[in-house]
Amino acid sequence: MTLALLCLHLAVTGVLLPRRLAGSARLQARPAAGAALWLALMASFTVALLLTAHHALEPFAHPPAGLLGLLPHAEPTGPVLPHTHDWWLLAAGGALSATLVTAVGLRTGRARRRHRAVLDVIAVPDRRWGALVLEHARPTVYCLPGRRSRVVLSRGALRLLDERQLTAAVAHEHGHIRGRHHLFRLPADTFALLLGPLPLARLGRSEVALLLEMAADDAALERVSRDELASALCALATGDASARKASTGGATLGATSTGVLARVRRLARPGSGRRRLTWRLGVSVLPLLPYLLVCAPYP
Numbered sequence: 001m002t003l004a005l006l007c008l009h010l011a012v013t014g015v016l017l018p019r020r021l022a023g024s025a026r027l028q029a030r031p032a033a034g035a036a037l038w039l040a041l042m043a044s045f046t047v048a049l050l051l052t053a054h055h056a057l058e059p060f061a062h063p064p065a066g067l068l069g070l071l072p073h074a075e076p077t078g079p080v081l082p083h084t085h086d087w088w089l090l091a092a093g094g095a096l097s098a099t100l101v102t103a104v105g106l107r108t109g110r111a112r113r114r115h116r117a118v119l120d121v122i123a124v125p126d127r128r129w130g131a132l133v134l135e136h137a138r139p140t141v142y143c144l145p146g147r148r149s150r151v152v153l154s155r156g157a158l159r160l161l162d163e164r165q166l167t168a169a170v171a172h173e174h175g176h177i178r179g180r181h182h183l184f185r186l187p188a189d190t191f192a193l194l195l196g197p198l199p200l201a202r203l204g205r206s207e208v209a210l211l212l213e214m215a216a217d218d219a220a221l222e223r224v225s226r227d228e229l230a231s232a233l234c235a236l237a238t239g240d241a242s243a244r245k246a247s248t249g250g251a252t253l254g255a256t257s258t259g260v261l262a263r264v265r266r267l268a269r270p271g272s273g274r275r276r277l278t279w280r281l282g283v284s285v286l287p288l289l290p291y292l293l294v295c296a297p298y299p
Contacts, residue, residue: 005293006052013045018199022207028266031214033283035184038204038211040286042191045200048290050093055294097190104190108182109146115252116144119152129153129170139239142254143173145182152252160239165232168224169255172232175219176253181212210259217263226267233260 018041021027027034123132131151134140139156143149151173153166161169176182185208192205220229237260 002294003052003055006048006055006290009048009290009293010045010052013041013048014198014200017041018203022203023262025269027207027211028214028262031211031218032179035208035211035215036283037286038208039184039187040283041200042187042204043287044289046093046097046191047287048293051290051294097187100194101187101190104193105186108186108189112144112146112252116148116150119144119150123152126153129166131170131173133158139236140254140256141169141173141236142252142257143176144252145177145180149177151177156239157236160235161232164224164228165235168220168229168232169236171220171223172216172229172255173253175216176212179212179215179219181216181253184208184212206258209257210262212253213258214263214266216253217267230264230267233264 021038024034027037119132119134123134125131126133129151131153134152134154136154137156138154139160140154141152141157143151151170153170157169158166188205188208192201195201217229233256236256
């Protein structure tokens with residue numbers, strides 16, 4: 001019974017829900033909450049996968065004790081003590097997940113440091129825009145997030161965009177930096193690296209990236225209008241399409257690196273700006289749901 005519930009949970013979170021949620025206008029209306037929801041689904045799937053492996057290897061070692069099994073000191077006494085509160089399993093899984101995320105983060109961090117060192121040599125600071133200017137014809141705007149963050153403009157972008165469009169593009173990049181969006185992308189990228197063919201991994205990675213771009217768009221709307229931001233995105237996207245294909249190993253976040261058409265359509269919809277986060281409880285409960293299934297009593 002327990003194993004069947006866990007397998008059902010894996011199917012729902014790993015396949016059915018991702019296909020249902022991909023491109024959801026409701027998530028796009030609350031992009032930061034939407035990205036958190038995708039990450040909560042990944043965490044829930046990981047916990048369920050660990051518990052499923054454990055119960056498949058030892059199917060009779062830990063009979064369900066109900067929700068009281070969550071409380072180590074509230075177990076009933078008897079000849080057979082249920083041990084459904086195997087916190088060590090979750091701790092080991094958490095440690096392994098943290099190790100993998102840290103490894104990916106270190107690799108990305110090294111790439112970011114190398115990129116920043118090169119920029120500090122070849123780029124010219126522009127005090128007006130608070131950014132580094134590259135002598136390059138391609139119109140591009142991006143940021144290097146982290147403790148020593150940088151916003152980068154190319155000379156082509158300065159020639160292509162007018163003042164309000166540049167303000168919009170720079171505000172978008174500062175939205176990435178203030179929101180620490182690179183930290184949201186790190187677990188999604190790690191999950192996709194390990195479980196790439198799974199719909200939750202494949203769709204989740206792209207959806208998290210898109211939702212974080214939309215969150216940065218919302219941050220930019222504090223300084224510019226929707227029309228100004230949309231025009232900046234369109235100008236950068238059409239100015240040089242090949243610039244968007246360059247691979248930077250996830251070290252940078254670019255204004256037109258992800259989902260420009262979807263973002264422009266969103267900006268055209270009335271009332272699609274920032275809203276209050278209302279799903280905190282659901283996001284918090286999702287990673288614990290597999291453990292609650294394990295603790296469910298026999299019927």
